[in-house]
Amino acid sequence: VSDQGGGIPRSGLPRVFGYLYTTARSPLPEVDPGDSSYQGLPAVLAGYGCGLSLSRMYARYFGGDIQLFPMQGCGGE
16 A cells, blocks of 8 residues: 655654554644535544554454555655
8 A cells, every 4th residue: 555645754653553643734624524625635534643553453463464664755655
């Protein structure tokens, strides 16, 4: 999986799989998911710092793992 987000700074790598670590702007915008004028904004639950933590937990439960190869300013793989 890869993305084209802003990337994760090297200083954040030790904490990236911990809960509540985020690189999202603060505060997160509150939007009504049914309002089409908000297309392109982050999902309401984006940026809470649970995605990578939960993904790693599920991957390990099923015998796999997750690795992160950040490219600051370009996203990650």
